Amino acid sequence: MLKGFQRPVRPVGGGTKRWLPVREEEPLETGALNRILEHNVGDFTAVLEAGVPFAEAQRTFAEHGQRIAWDPPDPGGATVGGIVATADSGPLRHRYGGVRDLVVGINVVLSDGTVAKAGGKVIKNVAGYDLAKLFAGSFGTLGLIGSVAVRLHPLPERTASVVIEHHNPDQLLEEVLTLSRRPLEADKFDVTWSGGHGRILLEFSGASAVDQAGRVGQVSDVDWGEVRGLQRGAVVVKVSGRPTDLPKVIRAADDHSGTLVSRAGLGLTWIALQSADSVAAIRAELAPRHCTVLDGADTGQWPQDVPGHVVMERLKARFDPARIFRPGSFVGGI
């Protein structure tokens, strides 16, 4: 179908991600690619078409005590393909890695009509190049993701959360680093900050979840849906930093009346702002860390001067020779 197509196209899943700037692009809806092709229960793997709603896939796996260990914010309707294409993630990333770490195989359609696959259906495999990682987070600019094979994990029997409050950014970091050095094996390890109030949030899972949590602090209820919801807002800036950057990131957010959620052990932070006017100042304050504008950017979404740009341009030219997949919308005008 794509062969000979001239006009720019934009792959669309559930349409839940508002940050994708709408240009003169023909939407390429994946809604009809909605089959769960395989769920290999005993092998903890599944093959899913791109348009499968994420929530539906999780329900299917949960019937067998399994899950894909992804928990990105999902207002309802997010698709597997959309999550892979945007490499969206949530608090579980602390323990299980990002989208790239759980996709074991991929099928893609390129702009010259080539249908190609890479990887496989097994959880360990080094045959051929890892195109799944290349397409994860490519924001629809290399081709259409047709289906993915993913690794699944057991649903934990029990979980238990802990909240530690800290209202001084430096003391908060000290506590975060102390926790990072302990062999805790938490599933989730986030920090939230809003109006001068900081919270360290951890979740443990497994047969001894309550015992594990109890060693860190008082076991309390945490609304993790609300925590990951902080990754969305009117204008959201994602900071690729280091764990030790946290006080600086907090102060930058505070200066612009922003709230934030940080994957404390990974150094990734999402700052929600009232208006896009603050973005330039935040970028300047946090340089040389890369800041990407997720929600609320029409232009200036991507940082400038991204290393490896020359290779990225060549990748675009090779994979999308017709330049129809969202041309000009990616990093550095790719």
Place this chain on the structure above:
Amino acid sequence: MDGRVVEELSRIVGTEWTYTAEHQLRTYESDGLLQYRGTPACALLPSTAEEVQAIVQVCARESIPWVARGAGSGLSGGALPVKDGVLIVLTRMKRILEIDLDNGRVCVEPGVTNANVSAAVGPAFFYPPDPSSQIVCSIGGNVAENSGGAHCFKYGFTTNYVTGLELVLGDGELVQIGGYELDSPGYDLLGAFVGSEGTLGVATKIWLRVVPSPETVKTLVAFFDSTHAAGEAVSQIVQGGVVPGAIEMMDARTIEASEQMAHAGYPVGRAAALLVELDGSQHECDARFDEVVSICEGCGSDDVRVARDEAERALFWKTRKAAFPAMGRISPNYFVQDGVIPRTKLPEVLERIEQLGEEYGLIVANVFHAGDGNLHPLVCYDGRVEGEAERAEELSGLILDACLDAGGSITGEHGVGVDKKKHMPKMFAEADLDAFQRLRCAFDPAGLANPGKVMPTPRLCGEVPGPYRVHPLEAAGLAERF
């Protein structure tokens, strides 16, 4: 190669680090897979990224193919030199450049050994990917091969731990991708590079994620009367929600051979041994360990041995890791395979391997990472018997076919290299290989980095866009235009 070019190259690294004599080059003619040999025009041992870059620039200008090599412990012929090409040996670049435990990172040069990364951050932290060769194998080689190891079922592979790379690309350009931070904007070049087997460029600096060492480790070995029963135990353990640090199986022949070498007191004659290791928080390990013991017993094991101390744990592991070298004691030669299968297909694939062994009149011993279905069948043969090596190789190929029929892969951690490239078309269609080539061309348009590996037939990169030009390899009749 033109003598003046060799001279120019030797000026880059110094004459004492330029090897051109046959006796010097013999060390480098193969990697851990000895049946493939090749003699480069010269082997160069640079000590800095700038020297590596200068070498690659000369190669690019002169259209000379080059191969990067670490410790040479790879098992797929990935570091096999190209005849008359340049071999870049990275063993002198073994500095640990920075350790930042607050941020869980180390920055190293490619020649640092895998074990030395853990040693540098231990005992509080460690670097999880642990190939059996970890005492000698280099991190640069691990990056090229996306190395796994016994603990990757729980902890993941090299690709899950590399956060940054400084690279010299095929055209001699030095670029840094990623670094200390995750999620560098743009395409995931790290993901594309790790596991690309030296065909996209050469890493000169590597940032790795290290993690706190587990609070406790508990290890057991259980013996079974059939591999089927041991396989059932593996399934029950994993399906019960336990994610063991490692779960390894050895069959009767491997137990016998390894016991001769490691003297762990393993009962010779038992059909299967299962090594299960749980690590993590004390509470979780305690809670789960009894569960694992009772699963093993429920599946028919009447001999479950729990490591009482670190010395006994080390002995269990020594026995497991002795499997490859020990096989040399019961067979003059053997081929190691590295196929992967969905774990639930274990019984039928093992039966098929047994059947094939009988048909070919050859012994096939089995040792494998049971959690992730990564098999290492050792096809034993006697190279002195005419035709036996060929039959063993044919049998190895049929074992890979059986893995693919079961929905698996031809390689789980050793890489394709030269050894398995002929099997690639069984796993990937022409369109898939074409897509791989697009990636390769984006990094190394001239195709000079480790040519002849991974892809089943040599291919060149068409210019995008631009007029047709005759490629030097094409002119020499060494490759066809892709």
